[in-house]
Structure formats: structure tokens, C-alpha cells
Amino acid sequence: xxxxxxxxxxxxxxxxxxxxxxxxxxxxxxxxxxxxxxxxxxxxxxxxxxxxxxxxxxxxxxxxxxxxxxxxxxxxxxxxxxxxxxxxxxxxxxxxxxxxxxxxxxxxxxxxxxxxxxxxxxxxxxxxxxxxxxxxxxxxxxxxxxxxxxxxxxxxxxxxxxxxxxxxxxxxxxxxxxxxxxxxxxxxxxxxxxxxxxxxxxxxxxxxxxxxxxxxxxxxxxxxxxxxxxxxxxxxxxxxxxxxxxxxxxxxxxxxxxxxxxxxxxxxxxxxxxxxxxxxxxxxxxxxxxxxxxxxxxxxxxxxxxxxxxxxxxxxxxxxxxxxxxxxxxxxxxxxxxxxxxxxxxxxxxxxxxxxxxxxxxxxxxxxxxxxxxxxxxxxxxxxxxxxxxxxxxxxxxxxxxxxxxxxxxxxxxxxxxxxxxxx
Ligand SMILES: Cc1cc2nc3c(=O)[nH]c(=O)nc-3n(C[C@H](O)[C@H](O)[C@H](O)COP(=O)(O)OP(=O)(O)OC[C@H]3O[C@@H](n4cnc5c(N)ncnc54)[C@H](O)[C@@H]3O)c2cc1C
Numbered sequence: 001x002x003x004x005x006x007x008x009x010x011x012x013x014x015x016x017x018x019x020x021x022x023x024x025x026x027x028x029x030x031x032x033x034x035x036x037x038x039x040x041x042x043x044x045x046x047x048x049x050x051x052x053x054x055x056x057x058x059x060x061x062x063x064x065x066x067x068x069x070x071x072x073x074x075x076x077x078x079x080x081x082x083x084x085x086x087x088x089x090x091x092x093x094x095x096x097x098x099x100x101x102x103x104x105x106x107x108x109x110x111x112x113x114x115x116x117x118x119x120x121x122x123x124x125x126x127x128x129x130x131x132x133x134x135x136x137x138x139x140x141x142x143x144x145x146x147x148x149x150x151x152x153x154x155x156x157x158x159x160x161x162x163x164x165x166x167x168x169x170x171x172x173x174x175x176x177x178x179x180x181x182x183x184x185x186x187x188x189x190x191x192x193x194x195x196x197x198x199x200x201x202x203x204x205x206x207x208x209x210x211x212x213x214x215x216x217x218x219x220x221x222x223x224x225x226x227x228x229x230x231x232x233x234x235x236x237x238x239x240x241x242x243x244x245x246x247x248x249x250x251x252x253x254x255x256x257x258x259x260x261x262x263x264x265x266x267x268x269x270x271x272x273x274x275x276x277x278x279x280x281x282x283x284x285x286x287x288x289x290x291x292x293x294x295x296x297x298x299x300x301x302x303x304x305x306x307x308x309x310x311x312x313x314x315x316x317x318x319x320x321x322x323x324x325x326x327x328x329x330x331x332x333x334x335x336x337x338x339x340x341x342x343x344x345x346x347x348x349x350x351x352x353x354x355x356x357x358x359x360x361x362x363x364x365x366x367x368x369x370x371x372x373x374x375x376x377x378x379x380x381x382x383x384x385x386x387x388x389x390x391x392x393x394x395x396x397x398x399x400x401x402x403x404x405x406x407x408x409x410x411x412x413x414x415x416x417x418x419x420x421x422x423x424x
Pocket of ligand 1: 384
């Protein structure tokens with residue numbers, strides 16, 4: 001069975017590797033370098049606890065607060081495409097209590113498998129940097145901690161069953177001496193994990209090639225042509241290749257939308273730009289990944305560096321590093337730390353979270369387009385859910401039956417107009 005995967009981010013590579021494990025002849029095509037887009041400079045959390053949609057009650061209030069503050073973590077850059085206004089309108093509709101609770105339950109159910117699929121990769125010899133220190137949410141303001149304890153109770157009610165401990169006062173320094181002793185409190189999600197995301201994509205790419213798969217880099221897919229001579233789909237690349245495929249997995253991040261439009265398929269995706277600094281430094285480095293609550297900045301310690309990331313700039317599709325925004329994120333993150341500060345920059349980065357209107361992924365076969373499978377829209381959770389997505393999607397593509405955890409994530413949930421009847 002010849003299968004082509006478009007996009008070599010964490011999602012495309014996880015699908016490709018798992019398909020190669022099931023005996024498919026897999027080719028992955030990427031317009032850039034494998035793993036170098038959204039899957040590179042993020043903080044690498046594997047976090048069932050935080051598997052929540054941003055489309056939720058209070059999203060509009062939080063967004064407006066952020067948009068009107070010079071130091072707010074979120075921004076919106078409207079563009080002239082008709083699709084953008086419709087994306088925002090659908091996001092608002094998805095933020096109702098009822099819809100958001102349904103999406104949260106589905107994400108919690110899916111993410112419960114996250115760690116098991118990461119372990120399965122490690123057991124099969126896929127190599128990547130992996131940490132089991134949990135994840136700590138740090139609060140400067142006691143009222144925010146109290147409010148978040150209520151959020152934690154709701155996440156528990158939605159199915160999360162990991163241990164959670166709250167540290168206050170002198171406990172905080174004992175827990176992680178990198179955190180300032182005068183913060184209001186720290187909530188430790190004990191069983192969460194993190195990886196160095198670049199090492200995960202490199203590990204998956206290497207394991208794919210070891211299984212006989214092919215990886216074509218720096219060659220954009222220009223178009224997808226249906227039902228040509230060799231198979232169901234032909235993938236046409238900028239390098240002049242025509243790749244015949246029995247199955248086609250489209251995992252091209254937010255670019256999936258443009259790729260599928262000519263096939264009459266509308267995936268309601270938008271880019272949400274984020275930024276990060278990876279650096280070595282001086283002082284006491286954090287021993288846990290940190291979510292710095294008031295500023296929505298994040299921080300992960302890796303083997304030889306610390307990464308600080310943040311911002312959620314909706315509609316920004318450019319790759320320009322906004323120096324002011326990155327400096328703001330770093331300054332905000334350091335205000336939670338006792339002594340650590342960066343002295344030697346390893347990488348400054350921007351990346352785009354592929355974000356759907358209900359902020360949950362789109363995974364599954366496309367109705368009325370046999371052989372075409374979608375795996376994208378993981379938003380803030382692509383690393384968390386990448387290994388699970390790869391395994392379950394590969395089983396469905398290989399004909400092993402519908403995977404129940406994926407059922408809530410089909411494209412059809414956005415309505416019948418997502419797949420138009422056109423002459424292909
Ligand atoms: C600041 C920040 C922090 C984050 N932290 C976390 C975290 O801690 N945990 C977590 O789970 N997630 C996190 N995320 C989200 C995570 O990074 C994404 O969800 C994930 O990387 C998306 O993976 P992907 O494979 O869908 O997309 P990408 O990694 O963007 O891969 C898509 C690929 O498709 C390719 N492509 C596009 N168009 C074409 C074409 N025409 N032809 C060929 N190839 C094409 C691109 O070159 C790219 O390589 C974070 C994101 C940001 C921005």
C-alpha cells in the first residue's frame with residue numbers, strides 16, 4: 001500500500017512512522033526541513049491536564065483584555081480573506097458552555113492515552129529527549145490560584161485522574177528552588193511530562209527511514225490530483241514529482257486549508273503565531289516545566305538549555321520574529337524566577353499553531369473523498385497528542401476499524417458544507 005504524507009511536523013511524522021510500522025510504503029513530503037515549523041521551538045509538554053479547548057466561556061473576555069493591554073499575550077491580526085471573519089464567528093459560537101464542555105470531554109478522553117503512546121515509541125527504540133518531572137503552574141496572585149483550583153476540579157470532573165499538589169510559602173523553594181519564594185503558590189501536576197520537541201521529530205524521522213520510508217524535504221506540494229492512472233491520488237510537487245498514492249494523509253499544519261480548497265474541502269483553520277527563546281544561562285534553572293499563569297508564558301528546562309515561550313497572535317501567518325514580543329515574553333517569565341537568566345542564545349523562533357474554530361484537532365477520513373485522510377488542527381496540543389494521533393490514525397488508514405477516541409474529531413462536525421460536491 002503506497003501512502004503519502006504531506007507535512008513533516010510532529011503530526012505527519014507520527015502518522016508516517018506508525019504507517020511504516022504497519023507495513024505501508026510511506027513517503028513524506030515537506031516544503032521545508034522536517035520538524036522545523038510549529039513542531040520545533042515549542043515547549044514540548046505532554047499534558048493531559050491542559051488538554052482543553054481555548055474556545056470556552058470567558059474566551060472573549062480574556063481576548064479583549066489581552067488585545068487592549070500593551071503586554072497582553074494574545075493578539076489578533078484580521079486579514080481580508082472572507083474565511084477569517086467566518087473563522088472568528090465560528091470560534092465565538094464554539095465558546096458556549098455546552099459546546100466547550102463537549103469538546104473538553106472529548107479532548108480529555110483522547111489525551112488520557114497520550115503518555116502510553118509516548119512510552120510505546122520509546123519501547124520501540126524511537127530516540128528523543130524525554131522528562132517525567134510533571135508540570136508546575138505558578139501563580140503570583142492568590143486569587144488566581146483559588147480560581148484555578150476550581151478549574152482543576154472541572155478538569156477532574158471531565159476525566160483527568162492524575163495527582164495534583166499545591167505548594168505554598170516555604171514549600172515553594174523546596175519544591176523548585178528556581179521559582180521565586182514570594183509567589184502565591186504553585187500547582188504541581190505530578191504525572192505530566194515533557195520532551196524536547198525537535199528531538200521527537202528527529203527521532204520519528206530516523207525511525208521512519210529505518211523502516212524503509214522516504215522523506216522528501218524542501219519540496220512543496222503544489223496540488224493534489226484525484227484518480228490518476230496509478231492510484232487514487234497523485235501528489236504534484238514543486239520539484240516536478242508526481243507521487244501516486246493509494247492513501248494520502250494531509251498534515252500540513254494551517255497550510256492544509258489552502259491545499260485542500262481546490263478539492264472542495266474546507267478545513268476551518270487559522271494560524272496562531274507564537275515565539276520562543278532557547279538559551280543557556282546563569283543562576284538556578286527550573287527543574288520543572290512552568291506555566292506562568294498571569295502572563296500565559298511557558299518555560300521548559302531541557303538537558304542543556306531552557307526554553308521560554310509565549311504569545312498567541314491569531315491570524316499572523318508571517319515568519320518575522322517580533323523582537324518586542326519575544327523580549328516581553330522573556331521578561332515576564334523571568335519575573336517568576338529567582339536567579340536564572342539567559343546568557344547564551346541557542347535559538348530564537350516563531351511558529352504557527354494550526355488552530356480550528358473549536359480549538360480541537362481534525363483527524364479522520366474525508367467523506368466523499370476516498371483515500372484522503374486529515375490530521376491537523378492540534379492547536380496548542382500537537383506534541384501532547386502527536387504520538388496518540390499517529391497510532392490511532394495509522395490504524396484507521398490501515399483498515400483496522402474506527403478508533404473510538406478519534407470519533408469526536410471528524411471534519412463532518414463542522415457541517416455538510418465542509419465537503420462540496422464538485423467535479424474532480
Ligand atoms: C509557542 C508555542 C508553544 C507550544 N507548546 C506546545 C506544548 O508544550 N505542547 C504541545 O503539545 N504543543 C505545543 N505547541 C503546539 C505545537 O507546536 C503544534 O500543535 C504542533 O507542532 C503542530 O504540528 P503539525 O505537525 O500539525 O504542524 P507543523 O509542525 O507546522 O508541520 C506542518 C508541516 O507541513 C509543511 N507544509 C505546509 N505546507 C506544505 C506544502 N504545501 N507542501 C509540503 N509541506 C507543507 C510545513 O513545512 C511543516 O513542516 C506550541 C506551539 C507554539 C507556537
